[in-house]
């Protein structure tokens with residue numbers, strides 16, 4: 079059975095004190111109630127240790143927002159997979175559209191980042207998704223196919239088995255425009271079939287595919303009720319504990 083996951087991508091938000099409060103509130107909600115999904119937070123790297131300390135004594139999981147494609151050495155400002163491993167980080171987002179757009183990250187580099195994470199036992203959350211123009215000119219399936227092929231499909235069955243895919247249509251990120259449940263289901267089903275073609279049906283059925291893009295407590299239930307939508311990667315709505323917890327409680 080594949081895992082259901084709700085993951086919060088904090089992006090570049092929160093001071094240390096804000097982070098402490100938010101982590102504490104989320105952890106205490108997890109203490110009080112059992113959720114059907116794994117709850118993951120992906121704070122800025124500076125706060126990962128804070129988060130993994132809390133995760134040690136709660137049901138929380140922790141993800142980083144980025145990792146280097148290099149092992150170690152003279153790469154000022156970078157963070158290596160081995161460092162994330164040493165903090166007991168569980169997941170790491172790679173290929174977010176903001177990293178692709180503002181930092182020029184290409185699929186080939188992302189493929190190497192996925193390799194590094196898997197070498198150190200960290201599960202990649204690989205983001206894919208089209209921009210508005212690509213949806214309008216109906217190339218969105220081709221775009222997503224290419225992103226997955228270049229970034230992930232070199233992995234062995236065993237490696238791929240540890241990957242989470244996040245479908246995040248770029249036009250839905252931070253815009254308040256959510257993909258309709260039908261649009262999300264259609265793309266998630268397409269992705270699952272692609273995985274089946276490249277691996278096999280069993281691997282595909284075990285792959286967790288998250289939706290991201292203006293997901294909130296008002297629309298999460300409807301989105302997550304689709305057969306191939308296994309949870310969400312949440313941006314803005316993950317910065318408020320009660321809102322994030324409501325989303326995690328939407329299954």
Ligand code: 13P
Nearest residue numbers: 087251252291292313314
């Ligand atoms: P929003 O939920 O703010 O649209 O962001 C989604 C996202 O980019 C998560 O990675």
